[in-house]
Amino acid sequence: MTLTSHGIPAGRSTAAEPTLRATGLVKTYGRVVGLDGVDLELFPGEVLAVIGDNGAGKSTLIKCITGAEVPDEGHLNLQGNDVQFKRPQDAKLAGIETVYQSLAVSPALDIASNLYLGRELRKAGILGSLFRMMDTKLMRANSKSELDRLGISTLQDVTVPVENLSGGQRQAVAVARAAAFGSKVVVLDEPTAALGVRESNQVLDLIKRLREEGIPVILVSHNMPQVFDVADRIHIQRLGKRAAVITPQSHSMTDAVAIMTGAATS
């Protein structure tokens, strides 16, 4: 297969515009440079893995394209339109859902409340419109059926406060929330870090299912076999820059690690 310089299969780059394109992203924290002019393209219906050493800027990149951080420089383009996300809410409204590395779940709230946090459903009629009453029953029922649909079996009772869950179960809550509401892009920053083998595989299946539904996914992971199993393309981040974009077909895991650590260039 012939590849362009960004690892995009030659036939494809012309066929499709990227769903999400970031160009020249720069983010500094005081004197620390988190991102040093990073580009990223996410094409329709693909899984783009982002790999790199600790501190390479993966999470910073994720935050800058999902409104959690505002980049110092650079542009974002979603489906052909220039966009600016000043806060996470903006990215959500644009259809981008994210599992952050910190998970961003509210411990004291129950699972259903967490899934619907910030987009609560109101009761029909005057109770909802005038008295602004939430439809807790409906949100719980929807949460339950959504968890079943996503095949997340580790969360049974949606009325359990998240603080009573294990680390892996909390991660499952965050993943379920992103998968349930992401309409254009789903972004996952190390979603399987705290998960057991079975639960990790469930998340991988979930990612594949999203791809089948045509929703592109950005997956940050340190787990090479996982990345090579599920990714269509792999963005390698090194020292705040994009070192290369490869595919599981064009490069081996050893090649990828070599690029990650600077032992080789693409």
Next chain:
Amino acid sequence: MSNATQTGPNPTAERKPVDLAAEFLDRSTPLSRVRNALHRYPALSPALVLVIAVIVFGIISPRFFLANNLSLITQQVAVVGTLAIAQTLIILTAGIDLSVGAMMVMATMVIAQTATQNNVPAPLALLLGLVVGLAAGTLNGLLVTRLKLPPFIVTLGTLNIFVALNLLYSHSASVVGQDLPNLITATGNTFKIGGIGITYGVVTMLILYVIMAFIMSKTAWGRHVYAVGDDKESARLAGIRVNRVLLSVYIAAGAIVAVAAWIQIGRADAASPNAGVDLNLDSITAVVIGGTSLFGGRGTIWGSLLGALIVGIFRNGLALAGLDVLYQTLAVGVLIIVAVALDQWIRKVRK
């Protein structure tokens, strides 16, 4: 939950999974079960304390259950109980408001002086009091959200500013009840339920509790307040406009404080620029004893009413028992420490 621990560890059971077993034991001892229950229902412990206090003081003093005494307790609780609603909102966001007392006094003076000296009609004077509360709350909220200063410092500053502004405005002069229009002192008027005199101020407080308890548990705004107090950064990443929620909490608190001002005028049958500034501490006491966590995100509105009632009943009951005022103060101090220690212990449920 397993009942394995009630029969004790099985001696024939395998010894190997020690750590697993330990975790299991910890979860199902009677003590940790109590802790889990308290964690889930923060108003449970103040409710128990209240019931026990009523029974004990009822036994100690036969005068405790007299209609006049019960009526007195409700009246003594009305102002602090109302301020405690405002304080609960702010403490739920992991903040604290030291200025509610001074804010309330400022509102009482604006209501009383505009009504008497500027001949403003009573409803309008009350509305001006509300404006004062809203403005003061907005000032606190903006300082907390825009300048990102800790609420403790902000409200310590505005406490002093409000006291000074109020003395400037009122020229340190009180207004007595007989000079005030009826509507403004109406919160002190009573009607009888089963022989117990209830003031309209107490009713106003209860209505506010019903409204705020509904808002906090049934509306998205209430849920967002809990989420912000629970974990600010998580709430932000989940798409909640944290600063907006915080600002709205301080503004709502200001409005509630203005209502407390109205109740205060009725209760005292006067508006005095020198009384009530220290109610800030009483309101915090009620909230803390009511089971709301100073760390934010955990607690209920109704718990604060229980907290205010507990303080009122302890003071009243100890006085009826013939004990010196200093013992009332001592008891309240012990209650606060116990409540906060209990909160720390309950929070250990979190992993």
